[in-house]
Amino acid sequence: MxxxxxxxxxxxxxxxxxxxxxxxxxxxxxxxxxxxxxxxxxxxxxxxxxxxxxxxxxxxxxxxxxxxxxxxxxPNALRELRDWVAHYAEFWDSRLNALDAALRADNAEEDDE
Amino acid sequence: MxxxxxxxxxxxxxxxxxxxxxxxxxxxxxxxxxxxxxxxxxxxxxxxxxxxxxxxxxxxxxxxxxxxxxxxxxPNALRELRDWVAHYAEFWDSRLNALDAALRADNAEEDDE
DNA sequence: TTCTTGCTCAACCATATGGTTGAGCAATGG
DNA sequence: CCATTGCTCAACCATATGGTTGAGCAAGAA
Incomplete structure (x- = not known):
């Protein structure tokens, strides 16, 4: 592949x-x-x-x-790299979203700042 | 930046x-x-x-x-890399699109395969 | 306590990398 | 023709990288 x-x-x-x-x-x-x-x-x-x-x-x-x-x-030599990064960036993004959600939850709890 | x-x-x-x-x-x-x-x-x-x-x-x-x-x-360490690649991938894509268009034009001319 | 497991660290080695200089070739300009 | 410009190539050097082995520490098992 x-x-x-x-x-x-x-x-x-x-x-x-x-x-x-x-x-x-x-x-x-x-x-x-x-x-x-x-x-x-x-x-x-x-x-x-x-x-x-x-x-x-x-x-x-x-x-x-x-x-x-x-x-x-x-053009096109970067394609493979872009695909590779995109694959993991997806993973990364879902983790980041989870993080954001967690942080938001924490902030809501603390109800501060 | x-x-x-x-x-x-x-x-x-x-x-x-x-x-x-x-x-x-x-x-x-x-x-x-x-x-x-x-x-x-x-x-x-x-x-x-x-x-x-x-x-x-x-x-x-x-x-x-x-x-x-x-x-x-x-999560997040790849962000910078993703951004960098995305920047150039954009450029690359526009070049690729131009290439595709050119190739399509050629194929249409040849009207073969 | 003692043995074993899971790992790190330091020393070492071979090769790769990033830079230099000097020689030299091919194209342009006089 | 000869000189100059634009670049490449080969040789060399210093440092970085990817691997090894051997020693040793910290945690869990016996």
Whole structure:
């Protein structure tokens, strides 16, 4: 059902704030590797590695265009993650609702604040 | 707004299939560390470390009960992750819809299959 | 008390990860 | 042609991660 391997790669790729910043920027539109690297206080080669991680996780694509490499988000790679999280978020929500109810009950009892 | 540090910990914790299995089992109910370790072809100490990672990411709690440590999921730690994913899933979905539309258009043209 | 169970902790090891630099290639500009 | 720009690759380094074993503590059983 769920391809655990792919989910692993996606989660590992996202578990780094540098790469999440890249995803953020790419959600605004295409960016070259250089553009992604620019605000990052890191060498270009370092940024390029991060791009590589995102690419092999299937989260983005890198396309040669002249001498630049243009990156764009790949819709659909996050699907699996979304489904996974949604599954547990459901569970979480029901727990939260139970918690809320309990807290409301407590507050009603105490009749304070 | 979003606590990047916490999100980092949550994503790192989940980016390991062993720990996701633990989450899965815990979603069915409380489990002791030993119970979580049992199906894992790994030493108890190893499993205990994984439990520690989940705990310090805020995803579960570990409570001493007699000589056992009982683990349970902590509702609400996944909230931030869910929100993050939901944000991008929205983006992803709109892209996917565009893709679907494009594909439908292609199929209509080809009028095949 | 003594033995056993359930677990944690510390030390250690191998490999993965995140970063660097330096070399070098391919495309564009002079 | 040659220089410059945009990037990748390989080598290297430090630290983090995932696992092991062995010691040991705390609680329950005998």
């Amino acid at each position: 769920v391809e655990q391997e792919a989910l692993d790669d996606v989660l590992k790729a996202l578990a780094d704030s540098t790469r999440r910043v890249m995803i953020q920027r790419l959600s605004e539109g295409e960016r070259t590797v250089g553009e992604l690297a620019e605000p990052l206080s890191m060498s270009l080669a370092g940024a390029s590695k991060h791009v590589g991680v995102l690419e092999s996780a299937g989260l983005i694509t890198r396309e040669r265009r002249g001498r630049e490499r243009v990156c764009s988000l790949r | 979003v606590e990047q540090e916490a999100l980092d910990d949550v994503l790192k914790a989940l980016a390991d299939s062993t720990r996701r299995v633990m989450i899965q089992r815990l979603s069915e109910g409380e489990r002791t560390v030993g119970e979580l370790a049992e199906p894992l072809s790994m030493s108890l100490a190893g499993a205990s470390k994984h439990v520690g990672v989940l705990e310090s990411a805020g995803l579960i709690t570990r409570e001493r009960r007699g000589r056992e440590r009982v683990c349970s999921l902590r």
